[in-house]
Every structure is written in structure tokens, then in C-alpha cells.
Amino acid sequence: MPKKINVFFIGGGNIARIVREDLRNHINLCWYYDLKKTDFDCQYLERFEIPQEVEVVVECASVEAVKEFGIDILKSGKDFYIISSGAFADEEFRATFLAELKNSSSNVYIPSGAIGGIDIVRAVRNYVEKIVLTTRKPPKAFGIDGIQEPKTIFSGNAVEAIKAFPQNTNVSVTLSLAVGNFEKVMVNVVADPNVNENIHEINIFSSVGNYTVIHKNKPSPNPKTSYLAPLSLAAAIKRNIEKFKI
CATH class of the missing domain: 3.30.360.10 (Dihydrodipicolinate Reductase; domain 2)
Known part of the structure; x- marks a missing residue:
């Protein structure tokens, strides 16, 4: 029986849908925050707040979302998966984020995205x-x-x-x-x-x-995003909840 986790998604669009589907046997409860409600198959939150039951936060939105909510997520102590790694091109944000991470119980994971190697x-x-x-x-x-x-x-x-x-x-x-x-x-x-x-x-x-x-x-339904990118995000989450790791 696969381990199941409670997940909070930032973003309820193309990437979140692919991750949700790939993790269908691993998700117990899920919520999402987006600027507007979508047809995403999780409970919609009208404002950004991390439910207490959440175990991991998964960013599926944008560089701007990482910058806006990243520090608050570290302060919550939840594990944080980030697909929009471009946020860390901002040297000031990167320094602030890493300084906060030192005092946080969160673990931060950057999946490989649309590449391997x-x-x-x-x-x-x-x-x-x-x-x-x-x-x-x-x-x-x-x-x-x-x-x-x-x-x-x-x-x-x-x-x-x-x-x-x-x-x-x-x-x-x-x-x-x-x-x-x-x-x-x-x-x-x-x-x-x-x-x-x-x-x-x-x-x-x-x-x-x-x-x-x-x-x-191959592109995902959004041509700007390779299908591999969200699948690598789902794989990173699976890797950390499975006992046999490769």
C-alpha cells in the first residue's frame, strides 16, 4: 500500500493537473491556491493559507509565486517542492531565501524539470x-x-x-x-x-x-512546458515518500 500524503498546490493549471494525476495513488487530501478557481481536482482556497494538515507544498505556478510565498512556506516548516527554479536567478531573493532556510525545519526540493543529467x-x-x-x-x-x-x-x-x-x-x-x-x-x-x-x-x-x-x-498541453517537467516534479515527490530510492 503506497504511502499517502496531504498536499497543498500553488497553482491549479496545467502543471498541477499532471502532477496530481501522476500522484493519484500517493495523495490523501489536497488543496490549491490560484488567482481564480479552476477545474483542478483539489479543494480551492480563495486566499493563500497553508492548511495545518498539509505535509508538502508544491509550487506549480510561476517565478513570481515562489518569490511571493516562498519565505512564508519556509516559516511554516512544510517541505517545499519548486518547479519554477528561475526565482533563484534573483540574487537578492536567493540570499534571503537561503538565510531563512537555515532557521527552518523545511526541506526544499528542486526537481530536474525538463532535463536530465x-x-x-x-x-x-x-x-x-x-x-x-x-x-x-x-x-x-x-x-x-x-x-x-x-x-x-x-x-x-x-x-x-x-x-x-x-x-x-x-x-x-x-x-x-x-x-x-x-x-x-x-x-x-x-x-x-x-x-x-x-x-x-x-x-x-x-x-x-x-x-x-x-x-x-513532447510539449504538455501548455506548449511552453515540456511534459517531462511536471513528471519530474511528481517523481521527486515520490522519491521522498518511497523507501527504495534510486
């Missing part, structure tokens, strides 16, 4: 020279029309990428957090009318080896 990055982080992430998506994922050929619409570091594309480049910040250095992660964003997948190519250069990981993700 985070285990490699964590293993070689002290030896990494640089990481180059190239993200390639259909133009509609960026709200662009009329492009006939692949076009690089951004090149820069992870902090600059999340500012330019807050809903498309959380993976660059996750990589930066994994390696522990935002300046070592360079990002190229390509709008490509020839693809119908969200493609992330990660090239890791280190003194102990070089690694290339390519992901060709």
Missing part, C-alpha cells in the same frame, strides 16, 4: 569549466509568428536567460544551482519552425570528462 552535474560540479545549454522550441512556444528558418533569439548567461524568457528557461537556473555557479552556464535559445518538440542540448565541459545530454521533449 543533473546527477552528472552534481557529481562533477567541483571540476566543471563551463556548461552550454541550447534550447530549441517551436516559435509558438515563445509567442513568435512568421519565422521560416531557425533563429537564435537569445545568447547569454542563465540569469539573463530567465529574465528574457521566464517561462521557458527554468532549466538554465536548475543547471546553475546544480553546478553552484551561474556564470558557468551559458544559454542559447532557438526558435525553430522545423521542430515540434522542446529540445534541450546540454554540453558539460569538465576536467574529469565532457558530457553531452540531448532531450527531445
Whole structure:
């Protein structure tokens, strides 16, 4: 019999629905807060408040939601899962959050999101020279029309990428957090009318080896989000409630 937990979702949209469905055998009670009520299959709360029965808080909303509610969640002592890792590109927020975390009983989990290979990055982080992430998506994922050929619409570091594309480049910040250095992660964003997948190519250069990981993700119902992203969030939650961990 799988262990069941009580969950509070921030956001009741596309990501929350996928996570809720994937955790259907692991959720006992659930609530959600959003700016307006949706058809999400959990109890709706009109204002942000964490019910006492909640064991974990799962952010499925936005960078802004992490910044707005993150400190209050740490003060509640609940475990906190964050899909919008882009919030930590803000150096001031990151410092404030980590300082509060030191005095909190919460555990904070950042899932791998729309990429894999985070285990490699964590293993070689002290030896990494640089990481180059190239993200390639259909133009509609960026709200662009009329492009006939692949076009690089951004090149820069992870902090600059999340500012330019807050809903498309959380993976660059996750990589930066994994390696522990935002300046070592360079990002190229390509709008490509020839693809119908969200493609992330990660090239890791280190003194102990070089690694290339390519992901060709099918988009979720929201084309800005790869289906893998919410599934990785659900997997992170499962991993922490199961006794056999891989």
C-alpha cells in the first residue's frame, strides 16, 4: 500500500493537473491556491493559507509565486517542492531565501524539470569549466509568428536567460544551482519552425570528462512546458515518500 500524503498546490493549471494525476495513488487530501478557481481536482482556497494538515507544498505556478510565498512556506516548516527554479536567478531573493532556510525545519526540493543529467552535474560540479545549454522550441512556444528558418533569439548567461524568457528557461537556473555557479552556464535559445518538440542540448565541459545530454521533449498541453517537467516534479515527490530510492 503506497504511502499517502496531504498536499497543498500553488497553482491549479496545467502543471498541477499532471502532477496530481501522476500522484493519484500517493495523495490523501489536497488543496490549491490560484488567482481564480479552476477545474483542478483539489479543494480551492480563495486566499493563500497553508492548511495545518498539509505535509508538502508544491509550487506549480510561476517565478513570481515562489518569490511571493516562498519565505512564508519556509516559516511554516512544510517541505517545499519548486518547479519554477528561475526565482533563484534573483540574487537578492536567493540570499534571503537561503538565510531563512537555515532557521527552518523545511526541506526544499528542486526537481530536474525538463532535463536530465543533473546527477552528472552534481557529481562533477567541483571540476566543471563551463556548461552550454541550447534550447530549441517551436516559435509558438515563445509567442513568435512568421519565422521560416531557425533563429537564435537569445545568447547569454542563465540569469539573463530567465529574465528574457521566464517561462521557458527554468532549466538554465536548475543547471546553475546544480553546478553552484551561474556564470558557468551559458544559454542559447532557438526558435525553430522545423521542430515540434522542446529540445534541450546540454554540453558539460569538465576536467574529469565532457558530457553531452540531448532531450527531445513532447510539449504538455501548455506548449511552453515540456511534459517531462511536471513528471519530474511528481517523481521527486515520490522519491521522498518511497523507501527504495534510486
